[in-house]
Amino acid sequence: MSGIPLFIGLRYTNAGKKNQLVSFLSIISTLGLIVGVSLLVAVLSIMNGFDRELREKILGLVPQAAIYQHGGIDDWQFVREKVLRDEAITAAAPFVQLSGLSRYKSNTSSVLLYGIDSQLEKEVSLIEEYIDPQLLDSLDSDSPRILLGQGLANKLDVVVGEKIMLLIPNMQNTRAAPKLQYFEVVGLLQSNTELDTRLALTSLTQASALSEYPGRVSGVRLTLKDIFSAPNVVYSQMLQLGAGFYGNNWTRTHGNLYHAIHMSRNLVGLLMGLIVAIAAFNVVSTLVMVVIEKKGDIAILRTMGASSSDIVKIFLVLGSVIGFIGTALGVGFGVLLAVTAQDLMHWLELQLGIQFLKSDVYPLTYLPSEILLSDIVTVGLTAMALSFLAAIYPAWKASRVQPAEALRYE
Template sequence: MPFGTAPLKLRSTGMFRPLELFIGLRYTRAKRRNQFISFISTVSIVCIAISVTALITVMSVMNGFDSELRTRILGAIAHVTVSGIGETVQDWPRAVKVAEGTGHVLGAAPYVETQAFLQARRPSGAVIRGIVPSLEPKVSDIDKHMVSGKLTDLTDRSWKIVLGRELALTLGVDVGDKVTVVVPQFTATPMGAVPKLRSFTVSGVFELGMQEYDANLALVSMEDAQRLNGLDGPTGIRLKLDDMRLAFPVARTLVNQLGQAYRVETWMDTHSNFFSAIEMEKRVMFIILSLIILVAVINLISMLMMLVTDKQADIAILRTLGSTPRSIMGMFMVQGVLVGIVGIAFGVLLGAVLSINLPVIVKGIEHVTGKSFLSPDVYYISELPSQLMWSDVGWVVVVTFLFALLATLYPAWRASRTQPAQALRYE
């Protein structure tokens, strides 16, 4: 066939690679006359890797704080709480038995809870919770956070009390000191109605690391709490689940089994706003840091535009040999996507390593500098927590890849619009 009678169709190489992929990969290898383009390509990879690393690390830190707060808060409160319509729970042994027989329930423990006024060297208000020491570890972690003393000292008629650390400091007491507890129950006397009060001996101090509980919670024996408040049973039953995310379906099951004489609440009912705020903050942070990735991808656009300008003659020759505009676009998209994939790979690797070892790294920096990153005198979480979640890593990879893919479209389109005659005019 004479030359020029028909365009020559370019075929894939014998290495079983499509033509666009072959040429796109070849353009990624730097030559002497396009070292600057190769430098810009390297900068694009580094910027994308740093952005991905930062996003993964920040998300892991926020996951760590969220998990730490959930652990500390749910270490003091119940996943599910069963209470009665009146002051006390009717037939509470049956309710405990039903609750323990429900799926996903690890433990159940009755309790009495009331507001009280505490008087020692200084006065303070607090929540008095009457517990059964042998059952309390099934539903809370307070026994694991005892600074002094132990919960088993809270026996019937012992009139002992365990205080949160901040509450003990406010009252100015320590183990062995006396605390007067005044509850809103009145007794008729010749002098008139007077509130009930009782002297308790401090037998222990706990510290959960949460201001809400360390400064406002005191524990006594459930029998002592009933006697002090004039009750004939517990005011509620606290449940612990094997998965706190199942609190709502478990609560719905308990409502059907226990009947209308009981009220069932979950931890999501009492702390939903707090955890929703944390989740919203995490999403906003993801969006903000995604914009940093978008800025890093702009370098990719600059690199591809310079590459298109540098390869005008090559594009024109390929067009005269039969390459279609779609094929030309594919060649340049391959290089842009490859830069994005390499940057994402390095970013995920560095982000995962940094997130997993972040607490150790922070401790090392604190040891070298002699300064505490999160001072325990100011913050209740004194160690920087980090929890790597691969679902977050997956979202980071998807978003970054989409940004890199979109960044290649305009330069590749410009390359496909190259006119062979104009590009070869001065060659």
């Protein structure tokens, strides 16, 4: 009876049509599995998207690593040439970093001002993806010009062509009056990240003039082959450059966010996994009802020579089919949900008139997603394995049916 258990198991997938209760339980079990698997695939894909955006977008705008010197770096060209000898470093550029207050008319907001070299900055960041290169080059004008994050511009209610005032305090001498400068807004930068609400870019010369050490830069920004090597690379450069130099890297500035994303991914994945497990084990109740309904059939099969293992195989096939259908549909819906997550959230925001992910609260203003084949395979195989395990008890129960006792009531 080598092929008969498979044939009968497949036929039993329609066994509940004559019994409304069995049919209902079968539908509920399959739907539960579909919902659980689809949510797990979608959630994992969205968390993967956040992880990717942090690495590629946010870390493409802020330094992956940076070298500083107490009192500012005077000869940044020398430092840049020296760090570029390290094969782990792919690019380097000077910058001036200042914190201050921006004002336009009666509107004020805190600002993170970066002074950049417009040519070298293109090598170390993804700035050209968010701003016209010609606008970036225009910062090198003799007149003070500035690029604002879209969120910051919205706070100030300022448009391109207007002038804003920047106040930069002297952190070394708090009694000294803050430096004041008016800048013409020549462009807006929109990365759809938290940086949009506070970032401003100007030329290296203009920013340096506002710093505590005019004519010097705050540090040299580094781009690395492997971002996870940042702590080791920075430490190595500090040793080579000598006393007075110190460093920082993204694991200190954004490490908590990165670990929070991974922790959230694991916790949410665990919760969704439990939902899948519960849905898979709902198969038990469905198969037990099928066993009760098919006691007569089981008894007849036994009298015709079917062994206990054949009966077990029949119900294992039935459980596996339910698991396969639920898993396949769940993966399909999960992938569809992951692909359309951003558009779906945007549609809901338009319908409800609210913004779910605000840039001043969350690192991104949209739902990114990245579908990994490894996640789909893992989720699919796990769901099917759980469904198979859930079928073991009903299958064993079916194999214990005594033909004489079952046929007595037929």
